[in-house]
Amino acid sequence: MRSSHYILGALLPLAPLCAAAPAESVSVPRHATVVDRRSVLSNYTFVIAGGGIAGLTLADRLTEDPDVTVLVIEAGPLDQGQDGILVPGAYAPYYYFWPNLATVPQEGLNNRTIAAITAQVVGGGSTINAMVYLRGDVDDYDAWGALGNSGWSWQNMLPYFKKAETFTAPDAAFAAAANISWDDSVRGHAGPVKYSYPNYFYPGSANWWNAANEVGLPPVKDPLAGSKQGVFWIPSALEASTMTRYHAKRSHYDRVKDSRPNYHLLTSNVAAKVLFEGKKAIGVSYLSTTANSTVCPSKVYAANEVILAAGGFGTPKILQLSGIGPKKLLNKFGIPLVEDLPGVGQNLQDQPTLSVPYTCELTRSFTANVVPNYGSLLSNATFNAEQRALYDSSRSSAYTLVSSLSSNIGVVSLQKSTSSYQQIIAAAKAHNAADSLPADVDATVLKGYKAQRTALLKQFASADIGVGTVHWGTADAALIYHLKPLSRGTVNINSTNPLENPLIDFRTGTDPADVAVYTALFRKNRELFAAPSMQVLGPAEAAPFGADLTTDEQIAAAMREVINPSNAHQCCTAAMMPRDLGGVVSSEQKVYGVQGLRVADISAWPFQLSGAPMATVYASAERLADMIKKEYCLAGAC
Ligand SMILES: Cc1cc2nc3c(=O)[nH]c(=O)nc-3n(C[C@H](O)[C@H](O)[C@H](O)COP(=O)(O)OP(=O)(O)OC[C@H]3O[C@@H](n4cnc5c(N)ncnc54)[C@H](O)[C@@H]3O)c2cc1C
Ligand SMILES: *[C@@H]1O[C@H](CO)[C@@H](O)[C@H](O)[C@H]1NC(C)=O
Ligand SMILES: *[C@@H]1O[C@H](CO)[C@@H](O)[C@H](O)[C@H]1NC(C)=O
Ligand SMILES: *[C@@H]1O[C@H](CO)[C@@H](O)[C@H](O)[C@H]1NC(C)=O
Ligand SMILES: *[C@@H]1O[C@H](CO)[C@@H](O)[C@H](O)[C@H]1NC(C)=O
Ligand SMILES: *[C@@H]1O[C@H](CO)[C@@H](O)[C@H](O)[C@H]1NC(C)=O
Ligand SMILES: *[C@@H]1O[C@H](CO)[C@@H](O)[C@H](O)[C@H]1NC(C)=O
Secondary structure, eight states: OOGGGOOOOSSOOOOOSSBOOOOOOOOOOSSOOEEOGGGOOSEEEEEEEOOSHHHHHHHHHHTTSTTOOEEEEOSSOOOOOOHHHHOGGGOOGGGGBOTTOBBOOBGGGTTBOOBOOOBOSTTTHHHHSOOBOOOOOHHHHHHHHHTTOTTOSHHHHHHHHHHHEEEOOOOHHHHHHHTOOOOGGGSOBSSSEEEBOOSOOOTHHHHHHHHHHHTTOOBOSOTTSSOOOEEEEOOBOEETTTTEEOOHHIIIIITTGGGOTTEEEEOSEEEEEEEEETTEEEEEEEEETTOOTTBOOEEEEEEEEEEEOSHHHHHHHHHHHTTEEOHHHHHHTTOOOSEEOTTTTOSBBOOOEEEEEBOOOSTTOOTTOOSSOHHHHHHOHHHHHHHHHHHHHHSOSGGGSOTTOOSEEEEEOHHHHOTTHHHHHHHHHHSOGGGGSOTTOOHHHHHHHHHHHHHHHHHHTOTTSOSEEEEEOSSSEEEEEEOSOOOOBEEEOSSSOTTSOOEEEOOTTOSHHHHHHHHHHHHHHHHHHHSHHHHTTOOOBOTTOOTTOOSHHHHHHHHHHHOBSOSSOOBOTTOBSOGGGTOSBOTTOBBTTSBSEEEOSGGGOSSOOSSOSHHHHHHHHHHHHHHHHHHHTOTTOO
16 A cells, blocks of 8 residues: 555545544543543644643643643653653663654765654653753844744743743752852742752862863853853753652643643644644644554544644644645645645754763873763762662762763853854855755745844854853763754655654755854864863873864864764754745744644744753743733633
8 A cells, every 4th residue: 555645634535545443432531631542532622733842831831721622642652750761860861762763864974874863752852851951042032033023032031931940949058069050030930840950060070160261161150041151050950859850741741630631631642634624724633653554543623723842853744744835845745735835844953963082091091080970870880879879868969960961061152162253154154055955945945044044143253142062971072062053954754654754854064154163162172171170180082083183174074974963952844934034934833824723842943042942942832822822812811
């Protein structure tokens, strides 16, 4: 049976080649809110596709109104509360990686094919991520607004950052000794998402901190206050009283489930397509994640709206399968066009990751490194057992740090990374933007990309926006993240079968400015390791890098062999921008050209932030929930 005949739809007069799904009886669960296929109602006020950070936040907020019913359809299962999920020091994200996901050969990375990581579990990324809880900087949101998204700015986001969260301050004496600082006025104190700080640091992290200060990266009072050029402790999405992960399942499902018979969660099922009546989204077809692909999907209807929250890979896939996307792509697969939106699946971005190893050879040794360090957990069983026992008995040990990370991190602007930042910006301005996109790019998408470049090059020139992150886990490798790439990739379906993965092409390193910026970040990290406070530890850069690599060309060539195009921060594939700029959703996150359909997740971002995504996904879902409540007069909103 050819999968391209696998066309579904509420009103399409096609004889499905799949076998009809077994008839399902309808019974309303009164208490339990995890529903199975049999107990899914035929219709809800809202149907949400994807139960990750955005999906669960919205489901929680919309079901505050008892007259609203919400179904969340989530591809993954509930986590089992494993140590690897809940205990930071036992971090094991791979339990819930989306299966068999990989990039196509990356032309900017010597044609390497790389595993693509995203979550498939209730809570999405929040269940398996590294718990780094950061906001973007002021101009991140202001620049999104300036792209034509009215109402988007740092000022408008700040109340939602606070509404989303509850910060628990660390012990004051520990904070003072450890250099943890914050500004209570920018932090939330009554919201669902709990976060705090670990209560342990490796001694080497002080060397790194001081070395960073020595190369012009000063301590930052509060990285969540809208600017974070310098070094700071990493806020972590953990519950301080138990020192365990506080993911969206806990904050936006467990917290409310007993009081919300109107909140239904269907796990281990994929949303296949949005169902339309003309241009109005009326429901979703879905099927078991492990279904025999010859089984027909079931259907569920949404009285008010369908909300897509399936993440940076999942949301564009659902849109394309539903007939919303680039006409050429949909024609190729015989998918009836509902709306020609060339931006769907374009504009893919992530925050590439580079690990720079350091040796422990005798001659060029790092043997002076202080112990214990992160490596001690792996190499010293006594230390590991001791720290685990301390964690179990008093919640106080190295196990409060996310495994492989240390306690502090640095963010650098381009100015701080290199004295030749103006040359990099001038070269990027002179570069023909069209050369950085696939040859067959739509004119509106190109126009939008040009607008993004203008905004991003302004940020490159600013002392207030980071383009990269530096980190040292205190053992044998430094990590460098590239926060603000100009390269743009694509996510396109490769089949009409909703159970098949899309083609993922990050196109990392295809824009020449990205290589120049990453090289500058590499050199900044090298400078930091050469500063006196790190030099006392005797670090030596190891293969594929090393002191013998001196020119930019040599460094760039070595980087192309090892850069990971992703930090699992994939975004921006259904971008919020005006339609004539290739945008997919309006500033209210409504999909252009149709009714009753929104995108709630990270897909709607125009471009990456100067930080990690999680806190912004929570906050923007809070904001969207308020917009929707107002529009439908829910929960007393009008
Ligand atoms: C390993 C890892 C480490 C990370 N580390 C950090 C970090 O330390 N800090 C940080 O800020 N960010 C981190 N991130 C990124 C962050 O978690 C994501 O950016 C964030 O979760 C995105 O939120 P979202 O709601 O857009 O999507 P997600 O949280 O990814 O949720 C999307 C959900 O939709 C489901 N889904 C997909 N397709 C379908 C479908 N067709 N039908 C039904 N369900 C579907 C998925 O299973 C998933 O649960 C990390 C991510 C990963 C995977
Ligand atoms: C929605 O469900 C209710 C109760 O389950 C039912 O009475 C109603 O007819 C349904 N509406 C539609 C449009 O299917
Ligand atoms: C990558 O593959 C393309 C297409 O096959 C080829 O033209 C190019 O030379 C390859 N690049 C490298 C560095 O191998
Ligand atoms: C904290 O900062 C002080 C002063 O700069 C420095 O001496 C100390 O080593 C730092 N400690 C840590 C854990 O960063
Ligand atoms: C899938 O369903 C078809 C048709 O009912 C059946 O012939 C086939 O054996 C099933 N395959 C699996 C793996 O269950
Ligand atoms: C291993 O850890 C134990 C307990 O912390 C410590 O006493 C010992 O010195 C460590 N051994 C080495 C080689 O670092
Ligand atoms: C894309 O589809 C083609 C044709 O069905 C198949 O051969 C190929 O393996 C698919 N690619 C991926 C990455 O799934």
